[in-house]
Amino acid sequence: MDRKALAAAFPATLPVLLGYLAIGIAFGLMLEAIGYNFIWAFFMSLTVYAGSGQYLGVSLLAASAALGEVALMTLLINFRHLVYGLSMLEKFRGMGIRKLYMIFSLTDETYALLASAQAPVGVDPHNYYFSIAILDHCYWVVGSIIGGMLGAALPINTQGIDFAMTALFVVIAVDQWKSYKSHLPALIGAGAALLFLLLIGQEQMLLPALGVIVAALLALRDRLDEKPEQQREVKA
Structure with a gap:
């Protein structure tokens, strides 16, 4: 060690x-x-x-x-x-x-x-x-x-x-x-969990919610990986 x-x-x-x-x-x-x-x-x-x-x-x-x-x-x-x-x-x-x-x-x-x-x-x-x-x-x-x-x-x-x-x-x-400055991953997680909790209940919500979260994060990976300087350039 x-x-x-x-x-x-x-x-x-x-x-x-x-x-x-x-x-x-x-x-x-x-x-x-x-x-x-x-x-x-x-x-x-x-x-x-x-x-x-x-x-x-x-x-x-x-x-x-x-x-x-x-x-x-x-x-x-x-x-x-x-x-x-x-x-x-x-x-x-x-x-x-x-x-x-x-x-x-x-x-x-x-x-x-x-x-x-x-x-x-x-x-x-x-x-x-x-x-x-x-x-x-x-x-x-x-x-x-x-x-x-x-x-x-x-x-x-x-x-x-x-x-x-x-x-x-x-x-x-x-x-x-x-x-973290970007709260997008947390909002995606909370939104997906709440959506499936309301749609199918707490007993079956976990796997569908996680699937949606993973898909969303993969789709937004490039944006989430951007450094603050890059994000400011895009906004400008």
Whole structure:
């Protein structure tokens, strides 16, 4: 591990540290509440590491869901990661075997950091990206363990605690809105989601909405890739 890259990446991951400890603890509490202790929380966070997918996993375990149902629900809830992966092709190019881990570790929060990440001067970019992914993963695992241990030691009511994941998504969305001058991608995403929510309801909206979002972003790729100077020249 490149210590220089790790030290440079840590400040950038502080918002995720705070968020992942909170929602990781919530996940550990929920898992403990259905009879799975912190050891299960550790291994699930280490090997699955799916954020909202793990929250769903708690409900599926509690309901003794069939393997086919688990596979389908996981695909639906994590389908958005196909879009994440496509947009990271250039950043992950040349990372060798580490590319496999980068693909595995591409959660919503890690993607949000990597999408705008620029390695400091003197730090290898690939080592910097890898350090961000490793740190975020560690935060989630530690939070899950703490939650599982707290759930075993204290009588905690976990009703409604899964809203912690929704709250973190909102924080990330607000941060991304403030960070980028162009709000077109966010507006496309919100518009497509709202449209299909009204047309076909929340149970079936995800895949059609994501399909429309991907198509729209691909169609507008040249415009979105333009630098501010180029956009001003076009307007002039």
